[in-house]
Amino acid sequence: MPANSSLYAYLHGQFTPLDRAFLHVSDLAVQRGYGVFDFFKVHAGQPLFLEAYLDRFYRSAQLLELAVPLARPALRAVIEELIERNRLPLSGVKLLLTGGYSANGYEPGAPNLVVTEQPLALPTPAQVAAGIRLITYDYVRELPAAKSINYVTGIRLLQQLKARGAGEVLYHHQGVITESPRANFFIVKHDHTVVTPATDVLAGITRQNLLSLPESPYRLTEGLVTLAEVYQAKEAFLTSTTKRVLPVVQIDDVVLGTGQPGPVTRALLQALLGLEAHQSRPAAAPVG
Ligand SMILES: Cc1ncc(COP(=O)(O)O)c(C=O)c1O
Structure with a gap:
């Protein structure tokens, strides 16, 4: 190390x-x-x-x-x-x-x-503006609720990612989406609802922070997300502690929406940054 x-x-x-x-x-x-x-x-x-x-x-x-x-x-x-x-x-x-x-x-x-x-290095504004390309792969993590140290599949696929010009993998099982090796996944549908897979995923802290955002202008829910829906999505993004809200601009050969980070993704990143800023302020000293 x-x-x-x-x-x-x-x-x-x-x-x-x-x-x-x-x-x-x-x-x-x-x-x-x-x-x-x-x-x-x-x-x-x-x-x-x-x-x-x-x-x-x-x-x-x-x-x-x-x-x-x-x-x-x-x-x-x-x-x-x-x-x-x-x-x-x-x-x-x-x-x-x-x-x-x-x-x-x-x-x-x-x-x-x-x-x-x-x-720690966080995504730069240029990386956020460029977004990330994903390739799909049929796999379900063993004990998905546990943050185990086993990343065999994600790491084994790194060379394939590089060869295909992609930044990360998106796991699905028989067409049902779960998550990425190190991040949760959301889609923005054409009716502007924002959905993240409900089952066989790690309970990401960033995912939960978005799901429980106070006063969100968007409806964020957990539910079933299929591969077919992903290819039709208006926007998509990954969430994790280090990636925050990272726009996904292409999945396999399908370019999502305009191929640029969309307005819902950008607004949710801003909302998360607001939550983080609130957390990193030291608690106010008691008066008197
Ligand atoms: C499998 C998996 N899913 C999701 C996440 C994202 O979780 P968090 O937002 O708590 O970083 C991670 C983080 O490493 C992960 O390993």
Whole structure:
């Protein structure tokens, strides 16, 4: 891992320089790809939507039958101290929980909890303006509700993506859309309703933030989204912590709408930026 030597990480119950943060090869993450993680942004020392990410981290761990070695208040304190030590202006914090050091390479040991923080690059205005091209692929993630460390299919398809000039994959199963390897997916229909697949997806925090936007001028819902509907969509976009709301301009050989990011997508990106700005403001000091 390219490590910035001035940064700290947390593992084995203590803070360690990131360039000396190692796990043993017997860890089940290495031996069998067994583990979960989560990832959230930190802006000016303030984690964004932290409680939602913590909820999902503990839920993922439970789905893989892994016990998080720290209770929530203690994990929150570790995150606070890591942010305080590293003092990065804009970063991503990763919580990683592995199957632990396995005696026989298959049965879990005591889970290893690793917390790292690294500088973060978000999509540039030029990348947002250009949008992204997707190619579809028939696959459903195993245990879709868990944010597991298994990205075998998405990573294996990277060369194919490059060869076809696409930026990411869109998973479907027998014509029913689910999500992208690292992002949720929405379409904007011609009646301006905005729909995201309801089942077999990770409960993305960005997806949920959009679905529960206060005073949205658009009707956002979860529901069935088919491949046929995707090719007919007026607009489409991906959502994730790092991508925010990223316009999709082409899927397979079909150019969506005008081939440019559409007005609904752009408005929803602005709405998300508003929510993020609200989160990153430190809470007002009590009066008196
Ligand atoms: C499979 C999958 N779906 C969706 C997302 C988007 O989730 P979030 O908005 O919480 O980043 C991710 C994020 O990495 C993911 O791995």
